[in-house]
Amino acid sequence: KLEKNKTIKPEERAEIMKTLKELTGKISQLKDELKTSSVVSTTSKLKSKTEAQKELLDAELDLHKRLSSGEDTTELRKKLSQLQVEAARLGILPVGRGKAMSAQTRGRGRGRGGRGRGIVNHMVVDHRPKALTIGGFVEEEKDEVLQHFSQFGDIEGLQEEESPLSVVLTFKSRSEAENAANQGLKFKDRRLQISWHKPKLPSVSTETEEEEPKEEETETSDLFLPEDDDDEDEDEDESRSWRR
Numbered sequence: 001k002l003e004k005n006k007t008i009k010p011e012e013r014a015e016i017m018k019t020l021k022e023l024t025g026k027i028s029q030l031k032d033e034l035k036t037s038s039v040v041s042t043t044s045k046l047k048s049k050t051e052a053q054k055e056l057l058d059a060e061l062d063l064h065k066r067l068s069s070g071e072d073t074t075e076l077r078k079k080l081s082q083l084q085v086e087a088a089r090l091g092i093l094p095v096g097r098g099k100a101m102s103a104q105t106r107g108r109g110r111g112r113g114g115r116g117r118g119i120v121n122h123m124v125v126d127h128r129p130k131a132l133t134i135g136g137f138v139e140e141e142k143d144e145v146l147q148h149f150s151q152f153g154d155i156e157g158l159q160e161e162e163s164p165l166s167v168v169l170t171f172k173s174r175s176e177a178e179n180a181a182n183q184g185l186k187f188k189d190r191r192l193q194i195s196w197h198k199p200k201l202p203s204v205s206t207e208t209e210e211e212e213p214k215e216e217e218t219e220t221s222d223l224f225l226p227e228d229d230d231d232e233d234e235d236e237d238e239s240r241s242w243r244r
């Protein structure tokens with residue numbers, strides 16, 4: 001069109017062509033930058049779990065130091081709760097997190113003998129559920145619900161359900177779960193639906209596994225019975241020969 005337009009002077013035509021070339025070059029440069037940024041974003045997603053785990057560990061160490069020195073930990077606890085929710089969402093919080101201290105205390109001075117270990121196990125083991133199923137909110141409020149319950153205790157696990165919409169939050173201890181159930185019931189202007197989450201156990205396979213050892217014991221006892229009878233017969237023959 002520029003070539004056919006006779007009203008445009010050659011100097012203006014040259015200037016317009018130059019501008020178009022510059023724009024074309026900038027467009028190509030932007031495309032290359034977009035490709036590079038997409039690669040970087042993919043790499044950052046891969047590193048997100050490691051970074052979140054490091055931030056969580058640093059926050060826990062910082063909290064421990066401040067508690068030891070008697071400093072105010074209000075803001076740090078809020079930050080730690082947010083990091084725990086993010087870590088639970090990413091699936092990097094292992095089961096039993098935060099129990100390393102109790103494990104060290106349990107083993108102190110009881111390396112020998114089974115009596116001490118038996119007493120401690122009786123005190124520590126708690127089979128009561130510590131996971132809550134929470135419903136009664138909409139999809140847009142899910143993050144707010146997680147933040148709401150993170151203030152009542154340390155969240156070890158997060159499971160999201162779609163039908164019906166709910167979340168399963170596993171707390172570090174039974175007492176924290178009870179506190180969350182009592183204190184966190186009211187959310188905004190309504191009451192949430194909270195119940196204890198009990199995972200289903202495979203009862204059929206358990207019964208099968210329990211029956212198998214009984215069969216093995218029966219087979220083992222049957223195998224050893226004839227040998228005992230033979231030994232008794234041999235003893236009787238020897239005693240008779242001596243009597244003769």
